[in-house]
Amino acid sequence: EGVQPQDYTLIKMEVAPPFPSKLRALEGRRVFLAAATLRPETMYGQTNSWVLPDGKYGAYEINETDVFIVTERAALNLAYQNLSRIPEKPTCLVELSGHDLIGLPLKSPLSINEIIYSLPMLTILTDKGTGIVTSVPSDSPDDYMALHDLKSKPALRAKFNVKDEWVMPFEVIPIINIPEFGDKSAEKVCIDLKIKSQNEKDKLAEAKRLTYLRGFTEGTMLVGEYAGMKVQEAKPLIRNKLLEIDQAVMYSE
Numbered sequence: 001e002g003v004q005p006q007d008y009t010l011i012k013m014e015v016a017p018p019f020p021s022k023l024r025a026l027e028g029r030r031v032f033l034a035a036a037t038l039r040p041e042t043m044y045g046q047t048n049s050w051v052l053p054d055g056k057y058g059a060y061e062i063n064e065t066d067v068f069i070v071t072e073r074a075a076l077n078l079a080y081q082n083l084s085r086i087p088e089k090p091t092c093l094v095e096l097s098g099h100d101l102i103g104l105p106l107k108s109p110l111s112i113n114e115i116i117y118s119l120p121m122l123t124i125l126t127d128k129g130t131g132i133v134t135s136v137p138s139d140s141p142d143d144y145m146a147l148h149d150l151k152s153k154p155a156l157r158a159k160f161n162v163k164d165e166w167v168m169p170f171e172v173i174p175i176i177n178i179p180e181f182g183d184k185s186a187e188k189v190c191i192d193l194k195i196k197s198q199n200e201k202d203k204l205a206e207a208k209r210l211t212y213l214r215g216f217t218e219g220t221m222l223v224g225e226y227a228g229m230k231v232q233e234a235k236p237l238i239r240n241k242l243l244e245i246d247q248a249v250m251y252s253e
């Protein structure tokens with residue numbers, strides 16, 4: 001844990017019915033994968049969500065209607081931030097592994113894709129955020145490489161029982177322009193740095209460094225209500241809108 005608190009936006013990605021047998025006990029409730037992001041303005045470009053296959057997750061009661069699927073650690077933090085039916089006490093309705101979550105169809109806020117699927121990412125940290133990450137391959141080098149790995153490696157899809165139709169139809173969506181980096185900055189930087197897979201940690205750190213600050217300070221929105229606006233200005237407006245319509249909540253750690 002860092003010294004500075006990190007404020008994340010948790011994106012409420014709703015699990016679309018019918019629920020698989022593992023989630024049957026949750027029928028009648030609104031069930032969400034809650035993804036921690038620092039880039040709420042990129043949600044237009046979501047292609048999937050990420051889970052750690054061997055990660056431990058639970059379905060936790062947030063209030064009378066909503067259930068969030070997150071790590072136990074995140075559920076405890078949420079309970080101390082007014083996001084638990086019983087204050088300061090997480091209630092786990094179902095224990096789950098990442099494997100149970102792979103292939104879940106999701107409806108995610110602002111996403112141009114109406115339905116996206118939950119897929120395996122091997123580099124997810126379970127001691128950061130919620131253990132759930134939403135994937136925006138146009139602007140996140142980690143997301144771009146993890147999706148590229150699944151698309152280009154049939155054996156990887158087979159290993160995690162990932163169906164082709166959860167992956168192959170989903171293309172990188174241009175959502176933000178950055179001068180010199182173009183409309184798909186993460187793809188460009190991964191190609192320029194010749195990154196081979198999601199496991200190339202040092203190169204990916206460099207790719208993130210190159211794109212992250214530039215996206216914030218020099219990026220322009222290409223899509224949505226704030227198309228044409230600078231990312232810096234659009235970001236708080238988009239985040240506040242998501243909070244207002246109850247499609248996101250704030251979370252800090």
Ligand code: A2H
Nearest residue numbers: 036037038039042124125128129131133134135136139140
């Ligand atoms: B970001 P920081 Cl478009 N394990 O969201 C690994 N990565 C995680 C995580 C976890 N447990 N929890 C969150 N993250 C990712 C969007 C995005 C993000 C874009 C571009 C860059 C970017 C879409 N994915 O992050 O270590 C989430 O991905 C670049 C750093 O707390 C979250 O924001 O600084 C970011 O890492 C939080 O990372």
